[in-house]
Amino acid sequence: MMESIASKEPKAHTANIRTEFRELIQHLREDTKKVEEPKAKALFETAAEVISGLNTAFEHYEQSREPAWK
Numbered sequence: 001m002m003e004s005i006a007s008k009e010p011k012a013h014t015a016n017i018r019t020e021f022r023e024l025i026q027h028l029r030e031d032t033k034k035v036e037e038p039k040a041k042a043l044f045e046t047a048a049e050v051i052s053g054l055n056t057a058f059e060h061y062e063q064s065r066e067p068a069w070k
Contacts, residue, residue, distance in 0.1 A: 018059065
């Protein structure tokens with residue numbers, strides 16, 4: 001369960017969410033090794049990739065690396 005934080009600082013919340021993203025990515029990738037159905041493997045790996053992209057977007061926001069976040 002995601003930790004609830006009281007901070008009003010957006011980057012504190014993005015960091016908290018990124019922790020959850022990383023845990024979910026790891027869980028999905030572990031599950032691809034546990035199931036044998038190819039479609040389920042593809043679904044889990046695709047979900048991991050999509051969430052990885054979200055994680056990257058949150059990271060870029062935190063670091064103000066993209067022009068949109070400056």
